[in-house]
Amino acid sequence: MADFHDGLAFYRKRATWSRGDDRGVKANRIVMLAVGHAGVDVYQGAVPALVPFLVAQRGYGYVAASGIVLAATLLSSIVQPVFGALTDRRRMPWLIPVSMLTAGLGVALSGVTDGYVLTWLAVALSGLGVAAYHPESARLARIASEGSHVRMSWFSLGGTLGFATAPIIVTPLLSLWGLGASPLLVLPAVVGALLTLTVIRSLARHGERARAEARSAGRDDWASFVRLTLVIVFRSIAYVGLSAFVALYMGGGAAGAVALFVLFAGGAVGTVLGGRLAGRWGRVRTMRVAYAAAVPAVAGVVLAPGLFAYVFIAAASITLYAPFSLHVTLGQDFLPNRLGTASGVTLGLAVSAGGLTSPLVGAVAEASSLRVALACLIVFPALSWLLARTLRDPAPVVPEPTPARGSAAGD
Template identity: 60%
Template sequence: MPTKRTTPHRRAIALMSLGHSCVDIYQGAVAALVPFFVSERAYSYAAASGVVLAASLLSSVVQPLFGALTDRWAMPWLLPVSTLVGGAGVALSGVTGSYALTLVVVAVSGIGVAAYHPESARVARLASRGSHTAMSWFSLGGNIGFAAAPLAVAAVIATGGLRASPLLAVPAVAGAALCAATLRVLRAPGAATGPARASRGGGRRDDWPSFLRLSGAIMCRSIVFVGLSAFLSLYVRERVGGGEPAGTAALFVLYVGGAAGTVAGGGLAARYGRIPVVQWSYALTVLAVAGVVLVPGPALYLCVALASAGLYVPFSLHITLGQDYLPRRVGTASGVTLGLTVSVGGLASPLIGGLADATTLRTALAPLIALPALGWLLLRPLHEPTLPEALTGHPHPTEAEAPERA
């Protein structure tokens, strides 16, 4: 039976999930804009992938910095501010007059997204009270944002062209309002954990070797996901035909399958444990990505859906595992697992684009098959960390208890 004490935490997770979706629209929007840059501005594959790189490069550099700062000081004000910055960059990307200015504004958007994730993950973990399921709902919000991005971009840009991109600022305004509402809920008298409280590890030591292995695996996953995000739409047009609608549909399948996979990940982890679920997900991804590259015709969409599930089932589990491997540096762990390692995929996209220009898109995507296999090898020695007692005030709560506290 819910109590007044637990209600604010559930409400906070719901609001944070919605706010997360508004922010991550801008991560998905950059990749969704690539086909329009190619068609309207005649960008080459390499130039278009440079836009993805610009959104990721500064984000990769500053994300650990924001994580380290949140380990020292709680900065809940970053949530609404970073949401607005992330939206402003994408909104301006279609109205800039040069390639260089386009790179600058999408880089600014990347910085906004980078500032949001470490603090939001810290606040969400406290509000979740250690529940894998609650964290999967928080992560689901981001994945819904990814899934909505190609639809939002297509609706706006296909109607008004790139000059209509300022309309893409609307989710940022909504997201900032949701972030402000979340902070009000967590400061309410009925909330036992305010946004300024942070876990200090409960006396546990940081396990850097395990964390670095996990981070390496996430980097492999990131390169695969960003590579597919940036080029899947163009690739499906070549392989299946059907023009722009076929490519947009494939990108939507990639993102919406990820949303379903994220929710499934929390439930599977509660039953089987995080490490086995993450390992099997990477194994599935190897086969699914091979199908995307090699399977002809409409069956390619099924392979995209399976790849999406394999890439996203472990998504929220990456975050909580990283936080539990570094219980004294939760902000840093969040910045790396939710930000830096994810942004690294954008750094590889110009290599994929350059190889595609020199050969074919199919040839350029083929190396992605090997990366989840490498991630699986990195994950094999990992153990299941215990949940920090300082997170909930109770020693190692079970998943059955955690949702009631969330």
């Protein structure tokens, strides 16, 4: 009998170890997807970092330089929902590594092409790769996260960090070797694609099960999805407006660089914090609290004197980024039969609204002052909060992984 109890204890302990190993494997999948996400979104930040070198070494004017930025942002934003609709019709996991390499290739070629048109097309190619990546990768991250808001926030954090670190990669490289060194910028895409391929292979057997369960989850709630899209649009206007002009508002130079660093670092903190709070409070409540807090935070950026403004810059970034990963999962749950479309809109089209409206913020600044222009941004998190109050947390559509043969964990 003692032998029996000893044996039972051993198998219980072994099962516990297995569950721990399984959790570790799942966490590793999300970490690798997050690194891949960083490897793509670094190219969104790389294009603005390229512009000063194009101006200095090729003599581009402000209009030509803005056209380069527009080639990446506008094309990516418009095409992203199209790729989302395509991935709703059929699974295309191969699109993830291909799009990553396309994004990297476009930026790599932009520095060695001859003539403005070829440079514009190279940057547009990178934007196309970024657009193709997000809908299918968000679907894969949803499967890998298995309903965990914290894990999904890690995936979003990867993109935030990739965008924020782009100037750190691009500026020293091109300062040292010039635009001719731009082919080296393809390396983040290559590393990210290799890491993501391992996750795609690991989760391939779960894909059909996830699709079938999502389609049987119920009808799409388009009314809620449209309201969520407007929430994201208003949030984007506030954040992009801040990121475009806060460095100038703080005086430029070192003070402006510190302001941008605080803004980007706050975004990383907010992304992780939002996932953790959603696990306790639910996604919609977290979103409401974040946007309610963002109103005085953005106001403080304009009204706080001296160094206190940096505190409010951090607070504004944290509160505006806390709901970021929650937007994606909410959109997917509002449209359970169109996960790709939901991902394309929440990650692409709605977010780009801030970039499209930032020239209006600049026009207000020229007509009055930068302080007045930034003060106008206060209204947008308030609008996001008001619309968020009309939303309700849907029941999440969480696909259960299909166990692999001979394994209870499916690893």
